[in-house]
Every structure is written in C-alpha cells, then in structure tokens.
Amino acid sequence: MTDVNDLALRLVEGDRRALARAITLVESRRADHRVQAAELLDRVGRTGRQALRIGLSGTPGVGKSTFIESFGMMLVGQGLRVAVLAVDPSSARTGGSILGDKTRMERLTRERAAFIRPSPSQTHLGGVARRTREAVALCEAAGFDVVLIETVGVGQSETMVAQMCDLFVLLLAPAGGDELQGVKRGIMEMADLILVNKADGDLKPAAMRTVSDYTGALRLLRRRPQDPADFPKAIPVSALAEEGLARAWDEMRTLADWRRQNGHWAACRADQARHWFEAEVRDGLLARLTEDPGIRAAMRAMGEAVADGRMAPAAAADRMLARLRGLGVAEDAAGDRTGDGAGDESLDAPRVCP
C-alpha cells in the first residue's frame, strides 16, 4: 500500500525516486492505483509550479538521443533541472521503447538534476496521452524547470504531444531540397522551432541548405499573430559537436517569454486543460463499454446477433443505447446551466496551441 501523503511530500521536495514511483503509480491500470494516483495528482497539483514543457519530435536517425543528451547537459550546466519523458506509439506494437536504452544518454542519466523516463508500453494512444500528461504534472510538481517530451514522427502522437506542451520543436536531419516534402505539412504547422541537426563536418553544407529550405517553407505557413515575426524559424545545430545548442535554448526562451507576456501562454494552458478534461470524459465514457462485465456481455451478444443477421446494426445500436440510458444527468446538471448552450463546439476539435 502506497502512502500517498508521504509520496507527495517527497515528490514536492524533488526526490527523483519518489517521482519515479509516482509515475509508475499513474501508469498503473489497477483501480486502487487509479484512486491513489488521482489523490496524489490532486495533492501535488497545488504547488503551482510550472516547467517549460518542450515537445520534441523527429524520425528515428535524426539524432534525438544525442540531442537530448547534449541539450540536457547544457541546461543542467546552467543550474536547471531537466526531466525527459517519451511518447512512443510504436512501442505498443513492437514492444520496444524509445529512451529505453538509457545508455545512449549516459552522461545525462548520471546527473542528479536530470530525470529520464522511457515510454510506457500501452496499447492505446488515449491511455498513453493521459499517463504522459500526468507524468508531466508530476515532473512540474517535483520542481523540474524543463520537461522535454520526446516522440517519433508518426502524426497522431505529435498532435498529442503538442497538446501538452508550451513549445513544439522538430528535429530534422540534413536533406536534399526535394525531401522537404517528407515532413508532413501538419507537423510543420505545429513546429515553433525547427532544428536541423548534424550541422557538422561533411554534412554542414547540406544542413545549411536544409535550414534555408525550411526557412522558406515556414514563410509559406500562416503567420501566428501571438508570436514574434520571425517565428516559427529553422536553425542549424550539432548535437555531436555541441554547437548551436545555446542559440536553440535562447530561441525557445525568447518565444516562451514573449508568449508569457502577451497572455498566450496562460490562454494556451487553459485551452489545453479544457481539452484534456473533455478527452478524459469521452475516454471514460467509452471505457464503460468494455470495463463493465454486464455491458461487455450485452455488447457481445448484440454484436453476434448483428453478425448473424438477426438484427440490423443501427437497430441493435439503438437498442443498446436505450439500455445505456438512465444517465439521469440532464436533470441533475440543469442547475449548473450557465448559458445558452453555445460554445459546445469545444467538445469536438482537439486543439493545438498556438
């Protein structure tokens, strides 16, 4: 039995072992763990501490691990505490895990001011989303200054990570101009900063060309009124030679400060919180179809009837939904009614800030 009170205290003191244990708790699917996790999150959520949450995406081979190691070491050298989390939707299928091989970040792993957590292997992106968000909240409560959330370039996971970050950074390798299309437009549009890695040795000219190509491509995207005119931007870095990292950090802070001052930061966090609340309600509602043994059995029985042709899909769904009535919330909730029913469009579209 976990002593949530004790765990919360040690976590807020910045104890890394407590943080690791707390994350394990929020990753658990056991019902009693879920209750404890909720209690823990509620308790530590009151610290009001905010880290700079940086989403970092890039396909395998661009040098994410090396970048995180070099960049993380630089931040630690400046007296900052750095947490690294990973979101890897592919690990569910392959059983593998990014960041799983901590030896690729040998120096950072040994730093007392750093915390590295590999991705949990989950079968469901919604589950990964919730657990990652909660892990981010725990890292903030533990007093980390920067939380890096790493993901691989496969679309949906980027969107998810961008929805829990203050800044979204895309790490790319040098490429020929015609490969520029390889980065999906949707991911380009999410990026606040593009870092072209491996700007060293033989690859330097190609890296500089790539920077210039992406600078051009970024200009074609919609301007963001809340940001300085030269953002989003592309710059060269070399994780290996540890060059350009200080500038990358400067750019990130410039953008973050700018957004803090014009209110965008707070508005974005508020929007994200609302989005995640709605997503959790939806996930929780759908979970009942599989978690409750009675409902699950009814779904299976009706599914068989539909498969056998004894019932039409729509008619069976109507009948099932009728059984799922008795929500009884319409009446209860009426007292909460605060407006004219407008504004519910926020229930539909997940949002990425900015």
Next chain:
Amino acid sequence: MTDVNDLALRLVEGDRRALARAITLVESRRADHRVQAAELLDRVGRTGRQALRIGLSGTPGVGKSTFIESFGMMLVGQGLRVAVLAVDPSSARTGGSILGDKTRMERLTRERAAFIRPSPSQTHLGGVARRTREAVALCEAAGFDVVLIETVGVGQSETMVAQMCDLFVLLLAPAGGDELQGVKRGIMEMADLILVNKADGDLKPAAMRTVSDYTGALRLLRRRPQDPADFPKAIPVSALAEEGLARAWDEMRTLADWRRQNGHWAACRADQARHWFEAEVRDGLLARLTEDPGIRAAMRAMGEAVADGRMAPAAAADRMLARLRGLGVAEDAAGDRTGDGAGDESLDAPRVCP
C-alpha cells in the same frame, strides 16, 4: 410527414425518386427523421437483397468520374443496375462535393438503370460513415446489382469505405517508378485490384510500366489465404478509350465469386456489421455529451473551471463521469451474460476485410 410505408414499398420496387428521398431521410439529423429512417431501414432491410459493393478510391486527376461513367455504362449495357455514392471528407471543409458535378457523368446520369448520389456535406467523418452505410443498404433494397462507393485518397475515408465494401479498387494514373511511394502502404494493403488508368495514346507505355511496378509492389504484401493466388493484382485500363473495362469487371467478379464460395464474403459482411454496430454505440454514447442541453451545460461549466485552474482536468473528468453514472445497465444486462468476458477485443479495432 413522410409516409414510411409508402416510401418503403416504392423503394423496394426500384423507384429511383423514392431512393433519392429515402437517402435524404437517412442523411437528415432531425430527431423525427432519424426515427423514420430507422423504421424505413428496418422495413427494407428484410428484402435480403445484396449488391456487389465496390469501393473505389483515387486521388483527384486520375479520372475517377470518367472511369465511373465508362464502367457504369458498360454494366448498364449488360442489363445491370448501378448505383454510385460518394464519400468526400474534404467537402465538409471546402463546401465542395465530389460527384457534385453530375455533368461529368452525362451519359450515366440519363440511364434509367443508374443512380448517382453526390456526397453529403457533413462536418464529421463518423456521421458520413453512418449515412453512407445506410444509403448503401437502401440501394441494395432498391435492387441495384452494383453499388460503387467513390472516395478520395486521404487515408481515413478509404478505411471507412473499405469497411463497407465487398471489394476495394484503387484507381491510379500512370507514374514514374519513384512515385510509387506516393500511394500510402496502408491503402495499397486494402486494395483488391489496382487499375492503372489512362493506358491510352502517349501515356500507354508509362501506364504499362506502372502496372508492372505495382504488380511487383503487390507481391511484397502479405498473401491473402482467402483469395486466388494472383490477387491482389494491377491491370491497365483506359476509361477514355473504354479499354480494359470488361477485364476489370471480370477480375472483380472472379474475386467476388471466389470469396462467396469459400465463405469469406459472408464472414466479412458479418464482421463489418458487428463493427458498425459497435461504432454506432460509441458514437451514440459520445453524442450525449453534446446533444443533451444539461450535460452540455455541465461540460461547459466544468471545462471553464478547469481552464481557470479551479479544478484539475483529471479530477473534473472523474466528477463528470460520476455524474454520468447511473447507467444502471450493469444490473439489467447481467441476464444477457453469455460468456466469460473474453472476446471484447472486437470493441477496439475497426476492421477491414480481408
């Protein structure tokens, strides 16, 4: 007030105006229309008629309209009745609609044995899916022999269409070998037949090369034990010169007959029906969050509390879900319990046959 009884009778007699009106009814979001639509579907669903449902995908410019016109005219010439439906997820955003310009199928439009229905403009892919499935069922009840369901090459809509079809056909334009990657692997894997269009005039050599390229690419995909050894296959057609269409139809019938005989056809339709039942239950459950004014108001109020930082997202979601309890189905449904709770994995993954 629609006389559902009369509409059902005329529909089953093959009356095209009744079919058009019935589809308008199932496309409506009005609650009273939904009730009538369910009644209509229930009534006409008992005919037991089955059309050959063919999904047809291809990016704009490959000649889908011309192909449908030529292919449809050939089928009509053989005494078959052909319905054409469209699924266009982009129309929600642009307001445009594929098949909207019926003049591009001038001849087919005038045929009494043909029925062409442009895509409804919807904001929600789930809604489009339900309406399209219901329209397909209506076309089958109206005695059409072939239902062509057209969509554009944008991923999600292909999967959706494949989930309501017996065969999935991909229409491509001639291309250089290096463009082969332009077709997403996921879509390739769904295709039963690849038709390389424009195999006429100057483009013929390029078309033949493309056929050979795709033949090679298809061999690399997993074999389907339920199909003849040479499927999926790629063949050349010219919609303009009306060449290769008879062969394309032969291939489709060969595959369909094969699957009918080995039971795959029936198993696939059963699987699809179950999948759509489950999808409708999920959609219906989520719809309550926005449709019920009380729930919507409560969601908005809690969303504001979360955005303001007065509540944590997870805590607010738990509270909302607690209010959404009283489902009271666990008890009721217990009587239906037919097994050990296994087999519920079917609730998660949408499936495409084969």
